[in-house]
Amino acid sequence: MNLERFGMDTITLAGPLEAKLKAVREAGFGQIMLQARDIAGHPAGEAAAIAAVRASGLRVTGFQVLRDFEGLSGHLHEYKVDIAKAMLEMCHALGSRVLLACSSVSSHSTDDPAAMTRDLQKLAMLAVPYGIRIAYEALSWGRHVNELPKAWEIVAEADRANLGVGVDSFHILAAKTAPEELEEIDPARIVLVQLADFMWQEARSFEERIETARHFRVFPGEGVHSAQVADLVRRVDRMGYRGDYSLEVFNDDYVQMPLAVVAERGRRSVQWLSALTSRGGLPPRARATSSPPASPRR
Amino acid sequence: MTIEERLPEPSNPLGIDGIEFIEYATSQPQALGGVLQVMGFAPAARHRSREVMLYRQGGMNLVVNSSGQAPASPAISAIALRVRDAGFAHRRSLELGAWDMPTRAAEMELNIPGIRGAGDSLIYFVDRYRDFEIYDVDFIFDENTNRKPVAIAGLHWFGVVQAVQAERSADWIDFYRHLLGFSVLPEGQYFGVLPKGTLLESPCHRFYLQLIEPPSGAEDLHWDEGLLRVGLGAPDAPAAVRALQQRGVVFVDHGAVQPSHKGALTQASLGGLCFELVVSDPGRKA
Numbered sequence A: 001m002n003l004e005r006f007g008m009d010t011i012t013l014a015g016p017l018e019a020k021l022k023a024v025r026e027a028g029f030g031q032i033m034l035q036a037r038d039i040a041g042h043p044a045g046e047a048a049a050i051a052a053v054r055a056s057g058l059r060v061t062g063f064q065v066l067r068d069f070e071g072l073s074g075h076l077h078e079y080k081v082d083i084a085k086a087m088l089e090m091c092h093a094l095g096s097r098v099l100l101a102c103s104s105v106s107s108h109s110t111d112d113p114a115a116m117t118r119d120l121q122k123l124a125m126l127a128v129p130y131g132i133r134i135a136y137e138a139l140s141w142g143r144h145v146n147e148l149p150k151a152w153e154i155v156a157e158a159d160r161a162n163l164g165v166g167v168d169s170f171h172i173l174a175a176k177t178a179p180e181e182l183e184e185i186d187p188a189r190i191v192l193v194q195l196a197d198f199m200w201q202e203a204r205s206f207e208e209r210i211e212t213a214r215h216f217r218v219f220p221g222e223g224v225h226s227a228q229v230a231d232l233v234r235r236v237d238r239m240g241y242r243g244d245y246s247l248e249v250f251n252d253d254y255v256q257m258p259l260a261v262v263a264e265r266g267r268r269s270v271q272w273l274s275a276l277t278s279r280g281g282l283p284p285r286a287r288a289t290s291s292p293p294a295s296p297r298r
Numbered sequence B: 001m002t003i004e005e006r007l008p009e010p011s012n013p014l015g016i017d018g019i020e021f022i023e024y025a026t027s028q029p030q031a032l033g034g035v036l037q038v039m040g041f042a043p044a045a046r047h048r049s050r051e052v053m054l055y056r057q058g059g060m061n062l063v064v065n066s067s068g069q070a071p072a073s074p075a076i077s078a079i080a081l082r083v084r085d086a087g088f089a090h091r092r093s094l095e096l097g098a099w100d101m102p103t104r105a106a107e108m109e110l111n112i113p114g115i116r117g118a119g120d121s122l123i124y125f126v127d128r129y130r131d132f133e134i135y136d137v138d139f140i141f142d143e144n145t146n147r148k149p150v151a152i153a154g155l156h157w158f159g160v161v162q163a164v165q166a167e168r169s170a171d172w173i174d175f176y177r178h179l180l181g182f183s184v185l186p187e188g189q190y191f192g193v194l195p196k197g198t199l200l201e202s203p204c205h206r207f208y209l210q211l212i213e214p215p216s217g218a219e220d221l222h223w224d225e226g227l228l229r230v231g232l233g234a235p236d237a238p239a240a241v242r243a244l245q246q247r248g249v250v251f252v253d254h255g256a257v258q259p260s261h262k263g264a265l266t267q268a269s270l271g272g273l274c275f276e277l278v279v280s281d282p283g284r285k286a
Helices: A017-024 A036-040 A046-058 A074-093 A115-128 A148-157 A171-172 A179-184 A204-216 A226-239 A259-274 A282-288 B029-038 B084-097 B169-180 B235-246
Strands: A005-008 A031-035 A061-066 A096-103 A133-137 A163-168 A190-195 A245-247 B019-027 B042-047 B052-057 B058-064 B075-082 B113-114 B123-126 B140-141 B156-163 B198-201 B207-213 B224-234 B263-265 B275-279
Touching: A005 A061, A017 A031, A017 A046, A031 A036, A031 A046, A036 A046, A036 A061, A036 A074, A036 A148, A046 A074, A046 B058, A061 A074, A061 A190, A074 A096, A074 A115, A096 A115, A096 A190, A115 A133, A115 A148, A115 B169, A133 A148, A133 A190, A148 A163, A148 A179, A171 A190, A171 A204, A171 A226, A190 A226, A245 A259, A245 B169, A259 B224, B019 B123, B019 B156, B029 B052, B029 B058, B058 B123, B058 B207, B075 B224, B084 B113, B084 B123, B140 B224, B156 B275, B169 B198, B169 B207, B207 B224, B224 B235, B235 B275
Parallel strands: A005 A031, A005 A245, A031 A061, A061 A096, A096 A133, A133 A163, A163 A190, A190 A245, B019 B058, B075 B123, B156 B207, B224 B275
Antiparallel strands: B019 B075, B042 B052, B042 B140, B052 B058, B113 B123, B156 B224, B198 B207, B263 B275
8 A cells, every 4th residue: 555645634633733643653644734723723832843743753745724815915915925924934844845825715805817826926936945835726615716727727827836736626526627627737736636525416505615625524435426536536646646645634523533543544545545546656846855945044 | 098018027127237245154254264365355344343354356245244143164144136226126026925034134234135045045135336335334444455456367256056955946946037037048058167957147147046956866965955155257267276276275176076177166175165166257248
């Protein structure tokens, strides 16, 4: 089984950060996706959280999530730039090479593609000194960008080496994005693939999607869209994607179950998934993560 | 009706006009000063209030900063660029996503704006270099020293070499291209005796940045991002090598790196400090 390219996400698991890291490690995973809350909300403080992650031996798949960055103006934009900077600094401190930024839901955001492009270029520029790549993800309830092809359009227009898209199977399934549309994306610009399924056929309204996405996701292989998830994984693999896969499963039941039980479900999901992907080694980007760039002077 | 005409971006939006100074940080200013003097840099002035020295050679200004927490081994801590309007250059850079420099790094009395560069280094913007020099305010010149010491064998700034992490050249190319207007030279166009990496030319065509990734197969090699060394241009490289050898400079002369008509590399001292000599005639380039 090729567990190397798959990671779990702390949002799937209950309990303190250290317990999550241990459970993921013990289930045989080599990496973990972290959220800012894991760090900022640690009872012993940020430094202790960072030390726990570094001591776990797990590679950090990525850091989430920067919300509502693109399309704002004036003081709202300035405010978001400050937030982005703080997140980039945390991301770097954790040794993560990927920051996930999801499409704006703000009613104050513009639908002007040129403005969104400019903002993502700025975000990518801010990330350069820290050696971080930006994965721009289309939330299926995003205000102006709610499907992957639209996110790719903006990313392609922005044309920055450290800016790409984050592919999330949940949003593709919920928005019913045609699988063929993925093929338009340059595989080198897919920064991260996040995988999850859910238990019902459709999530039509934005409200339904939000509710499903935040409470009722399940591991790939456990839901009703197994064929589509398998197709997505095979497709990006065939396109030449050799990056990481993260299991992004928000589920209210899983956060009240023993960690080992949930991590085992994750492991079984990977068993199912890994039969679908190439057995090539670690992605080149992942290999470089052993020593991230030195901290720029503050 | 408003007509929005999409004009091409100016190729030198900041009006970059060469390097004003290169700054080294070290807690061993005497030792570095010794090496610099052998290389032909003469001590010219001392900072009024901080442990900062100005060295000069021909048109080159080199600042040695020993205030604050400087590393023992000299490291290039800043490149100061001559620009048309320093305030504009600073504002535009921040607007495009540069990080402002930390305020405590402002070593000069004059307000020289800057942004973060690679590793721990900074990029300063200087617009007072024609009729007035920034050093006139911050530094005390020794009346007995020559304020404009002649360069040995026509030495001048050629460029700076930057270490980047594996597969990170494209990220830094974007940084220099979009923030400062640098352009990538076609692959295979190299200068000097160390032909590797990516070469970026300044929009004023007066100096270069070279990005080098860690050699393949050396994953265990310690490789931090940052500015590695400066390149000094010389119209006649062998003549410059001879002149510097006479002053006691030792050049690397084994393996693939040999002094030649293309350039040379000085032997590292003080824990890694070295200079690259590259054949270049600024008169011809202009």
